[in-house]
Amino acid sequence: MSKNVRLTLACGEYESVRALLDGTVEVDGVDLTILTDMDSATRHWRFLRNNEFDIAEVSASSYLAARDRDWPVRAIPVFLHRRFRHGFMFINTGKGISKPADLRGKRIGVKTLMTTAVLWMRGILQEHYGVPLDSIEWFAELDDDVQLTADVKVSRLPDNKSVETMLAEGELDAVFHADIIKPFLAGDPRVGRLFPDHKAEEMAYFQKTGIFPIMHVTGIRKEIADAYPWLAVNLFRALNAAKATAMKRMANPRIVPLAWYRAAWEEQQAVLGPDPWEYGLTEKNRRNLETLVGYSHGQGLIRRRLTPDDLFLNVDQGRKRGGEYRI
Known part of the structure; x- marks a missing residue:
């Protein structure tokens, strides 16, 4: 034994x-x-x-x-x-978003704010593209693994709402996600990447920072x-x-x-x-x-x-x- x-x-x-x-x-x-x-x-x-x-x-x-x-x-x-994360920032293609600065004042959906992928994307968006996070209205689908502090602002979605569907239907302007979202995989023309050539963006990020997140x-x-x-x-x-x-x-x-x-x-x-x-x-x-x-x-x-x-x-x-x- x-x-x-x-x-x-x-x-x-x-x-x-x-x-x-x-x-x-x-x-x-x-x-x-x-x-x-x-x-x-x-x-x-x-x-x-x-x-x-x-x-x-x-x-x-x-x-x-x-x-x-x-x-x-x-x-x-x-x-x-x-995982590099530039390729996981998705946009509604009908909202006139062509660059990170266009996300100012927009509505962005996430699974949770505490998701590590989302933490990296938000940090990169602010540090490397100058987009203030408090200018964005955030919507989360799930409860966080650890409860957020009271001063972190995010709206919780009801059980019958999905950030992926909301993006495709125009209720959200963008979605930051840990996975490739279903509308994008299905080839839905209403959904695209913020960085179409995300690989080049990620390689430039690594060359600048030395970070593989x-x-x-x-x-x-x-x-x-x-x-x-x-x-x-x-x-x-x-x-x-x-x-x-x-x-x-x-x-x-x-x-x-x-x-x-x-x-x-x-x-x-x-x-x-x-x-x-x-x-x-x-x-x-x-x-x-x-x-x-x-x-x-x-x-x-x-x-x-x-x-x-x-x-x-x-x-x-x-x-x-x-x-x-x-x-």
């Missing part, structure tokens, strides 16, 4: 965790039950509000707010999901982290090993049914570097997280400017330790 600790991990079914899912990589000292059959918004709520999982991939924005309010949750600097962190219930102080390091090592296995596998161009997959892989390396998905509190990740904290604080979602070291459990094994074993 196993003497390992039995824990649950809820996360997306990503290539970067496949080695954990199939047992190729294990967390030393842990028997993991891994749960992947839920969407991100549901997983975040069930982890933060219902405390259903010991470990979970969780919204970075919601995690910041939870820590700001001293909720019993901690995290390690493993970022299973990142972090969306999610890996959360751990505080009581679990306290009970097993070795867990943070062992989990960090296992997730790094799983990612390394994934990257080695994905180097094979036959693995993905895309004609120019290898060209896309090489382009990513040329623009973003050899490991844009790096874990840990590296210099790049610190800048990324500090920007996210700044946006969250500036938008009134958190009251304190938490530092990366405040936010994450220590996974340092000591200088020149944790690598190759020598006898």
Whole structure:
């Protein structure tokens, strides 16, 4: 009978965790039950509000707010999901919106203001395009994972309203969303992107800032982290090993049914570097997280400017330790 600790991990079914899912990589000292059959918004709520999982991939924005309010949750600097966000700003094509400045005074829909994707988009809109967020009327579809502070202004939509439908029908001028919205996927001519060439905009953003936006962190219930102080390091090592296995596998161009997959892989390396998905509190990740904290604080979602070291459990094994074993 196993003497390992039995824990649950809820996360997306990503290539970067496949080695954990199939047992190729294990967390030393842990028997993991891994749960992947839920969407991100549901997983975040069930982890933060219902405390259903010991470990979970969780919204970075919601995690910041939870820590700001001293909720019993901690995290390690493993970022299973990142995404550039310029391509997720959608507009109604009949409203005369052709550039970011045209969003001043408009009605914009979101799933929630605390969605990490929305936090990034709002921050980018204000910092890099000069659009004041308080000039916009915001409408949210869902309740936030962590309750907003009283001075954050947003209108809640009733259950029978969808921001995607409202955009297509002209009730909203724009929608900022974590996913590609259904009207756009369906080719509805009433809906388009704010940045038609979003890839070029995102590449320019990266060249200017060095930021490949972090969306999610890996959360751990505080009581679990306290009970097993070795867990943070062992989990960090296992997730790094799983990612390394994934990257080695994905180097094979036959693995993905895309004609120019290898060209896309090489382009990513040329623009973003050899490991844009790096874990840990590296210099790049610190800048990324500090920007996210700044946006969250500036938008009134958190009251304190938490530092990366405040936010994450220590996974340092000591200088020149944790690598190759020598006898």
